Amino acid sequence: MKKQRIIGMFDSGVGGLTVMKEILEQLLDVRIVYFGDTARVPYGNRTQEELIRFGEEIVTFLIGQGAEVIVVACNSSSATALPVLRERFDVPMIGMIEPGARLAVEKTIAGRIGLIATETTVRSKAYSTAVSRALAKGCLPENLTLREAWQHGEHPIALTKAQGCPLFVPLIEAGLANSEQARGIARTYLAPLHAAGVDTLILGCTHYPFLAPVLREILGEDVLIIDPAWAVVRELETLLRHLDEWEQSGLIGSPSQAQGKNPWRARYFVSGDPELFRQVGNTLLQEPIGHVEQKALGE
Template identity: 45%
Template sequence: MSDPRPIGLFDSGVGGLTVSRQIFRLMPGESTVYFGDNAHVPYGPRKPEELIGFAEDILTFLVSCGVKYVIFACNTNSSISLPVVRKRYTVPMIGLIEPGVRQAVRVSTGGRIGVIATEATIKSGAYQRALKALNPELAVFGQAAPRLVPLVEAGQAGTWESFEAVSEYVQPLKQAGIDTLILGCTHYPFLEAEFREVLGPEVKLVDPAEATIMAAREEMYRLGLLNNPGGDPVQHRYFVSGDPRAFQKAARYFLGEEIPSVQQVKLD
């Protein structure tokens, strides 16, 4: 049995495209509907009730597009909105927190794990709780990094400004002696070169995207939601709440490929 309906995923902007890339790589037979909420980026400084409202509006839109499964391609909404909206929608969904945490625990050699994320994600304590739930003996260090998402959205990855910002935020984590760092925002893998230069090869970087897509694939298999290879043609559709041209420009810059059609949808 094959299910050709698309997978839905959303983020505050271009960061979730790092999750899309993993779908294309690990589930190439699946169609997708991507929503970038770039009218409200960044999510980090926003209040929980605002974020839950955004998530509900986006989920309603994705469900109207006929998605069979939803991936929260945003750590902030994974930590704050997912536990709430999961009770209000019947479509199965997954976030980035649990898969990322499991991967970090697997690769950590000394049990000293750092989490760098938006202000809202760090304040939620979601990563810290999930890590401690797996292993109470872990030493966990959180660091909010409010300047990083705006830098990525502005196409400033690979600049002196981004290197300086990463250096500033990572310094307390280096002093704490972390051996593993969770990139707790889907925008941050676009700054991987900066993180690697600042931290050096001895600190492992964990991008939760790959682990999340592998977990999603396993769940979709159990639920009979996978599209069999050679089935219906694959189609990827992109929607944004803000400027489509800004999204296309950022996507072209980071992915090195053109997204030919991006539609604006006013949710509010």
């Protein structure tokens, strides 16, 4: 029987559960240790120095829990802290920015990509850079007309509008993702994207998929919503396959697998209130997430 890899995942709160759900549904041979930094949510207004420090504390904890791969299921941390974390830890890490940008490039039909994200992610311009990098590395749209036009220099493909949405995360963490309040705020945030004529919208925060029904209601059928979690699963699958190959070739050691007869699939840790996380998580996922343990990190 193929062994189950342990994936460490962290986010500022419940948002990363959207990524976790995609991974568990599509990759059967993994287990996830999830850390929600709910005592310090939101991350969207944090400095780079703070996000690096938070990331170091959490990654150290997740490695101590047996994590072989880290998924930084937070766009703010992916945009600002991930490069530093990769330098400081000898464990493979996957962020949200590059996979999401590549998927948007593949799916756009008019070349006008939009982004909603936290203010930290928007200020970083990480997604704009990632879209340009994806094109430079040969990632092309699936739409043949757009692809040929771009290759002949006749049509631009770029992130044309990025919108900060600072109120979305607090709404979702409060369990108000499907409220009239959320709809009113979403209309305000999406208006500039409508005006810019975007055809593809990247959800640049792992909390935002919980707002997908509201966003689709406002945007209509003409705008494709991109959840980077889909692309993260694809990248994680490739990475895990490489880990298997490296172990078989002896390039890396094989971790012990003390799983027992009924190994867990997910374990949850938070820095804040475990019961609040469980209640909001259960409501948003519409399924039980089980026991949540509190683990204080830093000050």
